[in-house]
Amino acid sequence: MKKLTSKEINKIPRSFDVIGDILIFSNIPDELIKKKKEVGNYMISKLKNIKVVAKKIGIHKGKFRTRKIKIIAGEKRKETIYKENNARLKLDVEKCYFSPRLSNERLRIARSIKKNETVLVMFSGISVYPLVISKNSKAKLIYGIEINKIAHKYGEENLILNKAKNVKLILGDVKKIVPKLKIKFDRILMPLPKEAYKYLDLVDLKLKKGGILHYYDFLKEEEIPQKGLERLKNGLVSFKLLKYIKCGHLGPGKFRVCFDVKIM
Ligand SMILES: C[S@@+](CC[C@H](N)C(=O)[O-])C[C@H]1O[C@@H](n2cnc3c(N)ncnc32)[C@H](O)[C@@H]1O
Structure with a gap:
């Protein structure tokens, strides 16, 4: 040795x-x-x-x-249990997307949620956003949609692990599932920064007027906030920017940015 x-x-x-x-x-x-x-x-x-x-x-x-x-x-x-913001999450670190670096961002969102809100988390992975919201807010109902079968399976297991009663997870493609949902939401999260902009039409379909969207994008320093705003303008009918924050660093000069916007 x-x-x-x-x-x-x-x-x-x-x-x-x-x-x-x-x-x-x-x-x-x-x-x-x-x-x-x-x-x-x-x-x-x-x-x-x-x-x-x-x-x-x-x-x-x-x-x-x-x-x-x-x-x-x-x-x-490659399987483990990770603890964050009062939630316990089981996952395979290779077969599912997961980043521990976003825990503050997840808590920021959870804390902004008001009593009795209905929340949709598109691209929910192992259900980390839904569970952090469930554990740290008074949301009424949280939906999560995920296309990766293995991540969805861990998500279901994590609901049991956390005794979460107000989360409903759906396996499938956001593009196909969202139009079929029977309810409209007070808030929608889009934690797929690489291409969330391609799904913005679904937000107008299912977010209530006055509802809040948390839209994530990967942007270079010089593109913040213009490029994100352009994508929002191309994808949404009418909105008001509340704020944008850098919530992750992706190497030299590139950031994960969250835009909090109100649908008008
Ligand atoms: C960047 S990861 C975020 C996962 C989780 N929200 C988190 O923060 O850990 C994006 C997730 O979206 C899923 N995904 C990608 N395209 C999708 C689609 N069209 N419908 C549903 N889920 C999708 C991926 O499988 C992946 O788990």
């Missing part, structure tokens, strides 16, 4: 994601690649809650927005 020198320990990246008991590095420097297992074991020895250490391979891609990971040390599993 190779040992890490103190110089090598200093080269271990300080930034990584922790989802439940799984630690995920974005990158391991070339000089440590041959000792990646030792790096993983070192992290497990230092961080008591970590049981699996993995490395990202590539970026989030495809319709399901998933990304491959490779386990480099610890137990051989």
Whole structure:
């Protein structure tokens, strides 16, 4: 078993994601690649809650927005339970999209919800937004729609895990499901920044007049807010911008931006 020198320990990246008991590095420097297992074991020895250490391979891609990971040390599993904002979420970190970095944003949305609102979360994944809303607001009813069967399955399991009574999840394509829904909503969330703008016509169909839309987009610094506003103008009949915030950083000069708008 190779040992890490103190110089090598200093080269271990300080930034990584922790989802439940799984630690995920974005990158391991070339000089440590041959000792990646030792790096993983070192992290497990230092961080008591970590049981699996993995490395990202590539970026989030495809319709399901998933990304491959490779386990480099610890137990051989990709399933874990993650806790956030009073909710517990079971997931497979490779087969479902999930980012722990959005927990503040999710709480921001949940706290803005008023008593008895009906909320639609398009692209609901493992049901993290619906559950954070259920646990931290007095919403009456929250719908979630997700196309990835595995993420939807975890979503259903997470409703039971959290004893959530006011969340209803539907498996399927937002484009096909939303027009068939019998109710209109007080609030709609669109957490699919890569292409939420393609689904904006559904908002006019199902958001009540005066209702709130949280629209996410990926924008370069110089495109904020104009490009997002243009997309909103192209997709919605009439709206008023309440505010926009940067709620994630995607590498040099690129951001996840949330536009909070009121439908007029
Ligand atoms: C960026 S992820 C966000 C997931 C979740 N809301 C979260 O914050 O963790 C987008 C999700 O939308 C789902 N998705 C993509 N296109 C869809 C569609 N047309 N209908 C329903 N879900 C879709 C993907 O499978 C993925 O789980």
